[in-house]
Amino acid sequence: MLSFYVHIPYCVRRCGYCDFNTYTPSELQDGATLEIVSGDYIDAVLKELDAAPVETVPTIFFGGGTPSLLPPKDLGRVITAIKARNGVTDDCEITLEANPDSVTQEKLNELFAVGFNRISFGMQSSNPDVLKVLDRTHNPENVRKAVDMARIAGFQSVSVDLIYGAPGESLSDWAATVKEALSLNIDHISAYALIVEEGTKLAAQIKRGEYTMPDDDLMADMYLLVDQQCLQKGLKWYELSNWSKPGHQCRHNIAYWKSNNWWGLGPGAHSHIDQKRFWNVKHPNAYKEKVFAGISPIKDSEILSDDEKKSEYIMLAIRMPEGVKKAALTVAQYERSMEYIKSGHVIEKENALALTPKGRLIADRITHEMLR
Incomplete structure (x- = not known):
């Protein structure tokens, strides 16, 4: 069995806390639109796919960046190619990460039609002030609309991602976010403590004294609150930061936590095959240059010892x-x-x-x- 991770390294703009390997089209190419960038990029991903082992696929996960910015037909090309080349299990879980502002009913219908059956929306918070601190652009009201539209489109599993511990966020702010999330028609929640990474806009703001991070006791209370509230609504924890209704665990992430084999397609994507771990060059342009020239995009690798x-x-x-x-x-x-x-x-x-x-x-x- 071999899972696939597909990295989509594009965002309309970068959030203040984000240090993920993602870029805006204008950073890559003057005047480029996502439509222009997308087709070319997917061609490169399909070329890299040729190097992966030919084993049956139980899960595919499109992360980013903001994968939902790309046209469904382009994302669908990757799913179609993996199905044709490797074959997938009857219950193959195919997940898309999405920004609630980047989907319409029509787009979600198309995404479901090309093969996605699970979607994870970046909700982060229901509080406009917290979203402002995180530099998130979406309208909190759009999360409910997006979840409902995903259900109408036919998605069997719908998840939301939350972040707690933003500067200035109180326990009652967080409680309201959790309550709102659990009132949605979802079957999975991921809740992550905010980690301020060096080099991000938020790190600079904290350094300048514009924001102060919450203390450890508040962070602990926030974690226990989401854990208790999820349990009351029938979502059980199955990994430190993840809760789901029965049968709706993210099987792709479980493959990581159980050290199963997976292949990461795209710039900066990591792979794990048996005891070997390897990762691709980070920049999309460098990645595409290598792949189109017939050169492996792998930047480095390591063999894990038995002790490791x-x-x-x-x-x-x-x-x-x-x-x-x-x-x-x-x-x-x-x-x-x-x-x-x-x-x-x-x-x-x-x-x-x-x-x-x-x-x-x-x-x-x-x-x-x-x-x-």
Whole structure:
């Protein structure tokens, strides 16, 4: 089995907190429209596809950037090519990340027609002030419209992405966002703590003292709030930052967390095949030049040792409810986990160690302790 990630590196404009590998068309080409950039770019992605293993595909995920900016027919070319070349499972999950402002009923109908069956909308917040801090452009009211239109189009799974911990965001602001998200016709929520990356507009604003980040206690309260509210609405956590109704987990992301094989198509995309990890050149123009010249776009690679593979298993498995198999831990690692079992951060099952809600708040610290 081989999953595919397809990177669409285009946005109309860059959000203040974003350090993803994405570009506006005008940054790449004077006067370029997405229509012009798109066809050429998809040609390159299809050329790179020729290098991937020919194995059946259980999941395809289009991320970005803003994949929903591209014409559905161009995105559909990639799905059609993967189906023809590799074949897909009967229940293949095909996800599109979308900005609520970039879809219409007609576009969503077309996206469903070309093969997408799951869509994830970047909601981030329902609070206009928080959206302003995050430098998001969408109108919060458009999220509900977009979700409803996606259901009319036929999408079986609809998700929203949320961000908590923006400067100035209170617990009641966050509670209102979660309440609004859970009132939508969705079956999946991702909620991520805001991480301020060096070099972003938001990082510069914080450095200048324009904004102050919330403290750890507030961030913990925000996480526990979304966890409790999701549970009350029938969405159970299945990974640190993800909750879903039964049968609506994002199987593509689970493939990452279980270290399954996947191939990343596009500039800056990462791949993982057996014990080898590799990644492409970052800039779309450099990527296209290489691919069209018949040169591999892979920038670098690494072979994971058995020890690295074991460490990675612990790091990823601890993020999920099943937890880490005891058999995968050394005696020393197991003993170091005991203090967290005593303190109520880790629960000991018959064959595994898993995080409690309290433990999820300090997952990184527990992982570090296990691995040191």
